Amino acid sequence: MLAVxxxxxxxxxxxxxSLFFVYDWRRRFLPxxxxxxxxxxxxxxxxxxxxxxxxxxxxxxxxxxRQQQPLTNYQRQxxxxxxYHAPS
Numbered sequence: 001m002l003a004v005x006x007x008x009x010x011x012x013x014x015x016x017x018s019l020f021f022v023y024d025w026r027r028r029f030l031p032x033x034x035x036x037x038x039x040x041x042x043x044x045x046x047x048x049x050x051x052x053x054x055x056x057x058x059x060x061x062x063x064x065x066r067q068q069q070p071l072t073n074y075q076r077q078x079x080x081x082x083x084y085h086a087p088s
Contacts, residue, residue: 001055005048012041 016038023030 001048001052005045005052008041008045008048012038012045015041 019030019034019038022028023034
C-alpha cells in the first residue's frame with residue numbers, strides 16, 4: 001500500500017511541476033479544471049498515505065509473556081527460599 005501512496009505522490013508532484021512550468025512560470029492563467037485535477041490528486045495522495053500508515057504501529061509490540069532476566073529469576077528464587085525454606 002505504501003508503494004501506491006508513493007506512486008500517487010510522484011504522479012501528483014510531476015503534474016504540479018508541469019502545471020507550474022507551463023502556466024505560473026510564464027505568468028499565464030491556470031484553468032480551474034486543471035487546478036481542480038491537481039487539488040483532487042493532492043487529496044488522493046493524502047488519503048493513500050493515511051491508509052498506508054494506518055497499518056503502521058508507532059509503539060513496538062511487547063510479547064505477551066515477557067522473558068525475565070536471569071538476575072530477576074535468581075532474586076525470585078532467593079526470596080522463595082527465604083520464605084519457605086527458612087529454619088523455624
